[in-house]
Amino acid sequence: MAGGPGSGKGTQCEKVVAKYGYTHLSSGDLLRAEVASGSERGKTLQAIMQKGELVPLDTVLDMIKDAMIAKAGVSKGFLIDGYPREVKQGEEFEKKIGAPCLLLYIDAKGETMVKRLMKRGETSGRADDNEETIKKRLDLYYKATEPVITFYTSRGIVRKIDSELPVDEVFGHVAKAIDDLK
Ligand SMILES: Nc1ncnc2c1ncn2[C@@H]1O[C@H](COP(=O)(O)OP(=O)(O)O)[C@@H](O)[C@H]1O
Numbered sequence: 001m002a003g004g005p006g007s008g009k010g011t012q013c014e015k016v017v018a019k020y021g022y023t024h025l026s027s028g029d030l031l032r033a034e035v036a037s038g039s040e041r042g043k044t045l046q047a048i049m050q051k052g053e054l055v056p057l058d059t060v061l062d063m064i065k066d067a068m069i070a071k072a073g074v075s076k077g078f079l080i081d082g083y084p085r086e087v088k089q090g091e092e093f094e095k096k097i098g099a100p101c102l103l104l105y106i107d108a109k110g111e112t113m114v115k116r117l118m119k120r121g122e123t124s125g126r127a128d129d130n131e132e133t134i135k136k137r138l139d140l141y142y143k144a145t146e147p148v149i150t151f152y153t154s155r156g157i158v159r160k161i162d163s164e165l166p167v168d169e170v171f172g173h174v175a176k177a178i179d180d181l182k
C-alpha cells in the first residue's frame, strides 16, 4: 500500500487485516519499534525520522524481510505499508523477496494530508507529526515516492483509491480492488 504521509494507509491496512487476515507489515511501525527498543541503531533511526528523511534502504528492507520470514509459514499473504518509498526500494525488494501483485495507491490532496497529520499529532506522540517535519515528508513524498507509483502503473498493478472520502467508503474501494484479484 502506498500513499503520502497522512493519506490513510495505516487506517485502511487495519481494516484489510480485519477482513482478510493478511499479515500487515508497516515499515514505519518496524522502525518505531527499533527506536522504542533503545538500541544504538534505534537512536540513529530516530534522528533521521525526526527530520522527515528516509532511513537507509538496507535497514528497512532487512527489517521487512526478517518480519516476512518470521511469518512465512502461517501468513495468508502480506500487506506491506509504507514500502517502497523510492523506486530503488522497489527494485531491491523484487531482487531479494519477489514481485508484488497489487499496489493500492491511497490518494489524498496535500492539504488534506497536512490537516490529518496535524490532528494526528495532537495525540500520536510521534516525533515527526509536527508542522516542519510534515512539510519535509510531503516534499519527499512527491519527489521520491510518487515515481514508485508511476513505475508500478506501467506494470498494470496499481489501483488508485480516493482517500478524500469517509474511511468506510475508502475501504469499500480497497476491498473491491482486493476482491478483483481473486
Ligand atoms: N478517509 C479518512 N477521512 C478522514 N480522516 C482519515 C481518513 N483516513 C485516515 N484518516 C485520519 O488521518 C490520520 C492519518 O491516517 P493514517 O492511517 O495514520 O495515515 P498514514 O498511515 O498514511 O500516515 C489519522 O488520524 C486518521 O484517523
Ligand SMILES: Nc1ncnc2c1ncn2[C@H]1C[C@H](O)[C@@H](COP(=O)(O)OP(=O)(O)O)O1
Pocket (backbone or CB within 6 Å): 004, 005, 006, 009, 010, 026, 027, 028, 029, 031, 049, 052, 053, 054, 055, 056, 057, 060, 081, 082, 083, 084, 085, 089, 128, 137
Ligand atoms: N520504506 C522506508 N524507507 C525509508 N524510510 C522509511 C520507510 N518507511 C518508513 N520510513 C521512515 C521515514 C518516514 O518518514 C517515517 C515514518 O513512516 P510511516 O510510519 O510509514 O509514515 P506514515 O504512515 O505517516 O506515512 O519512517
Ligand SMILES: [Mg+2]
Pocket (backbone or CB within 6 Å): 009, 010, 026, 028
Ligand atoms: Mg502509517
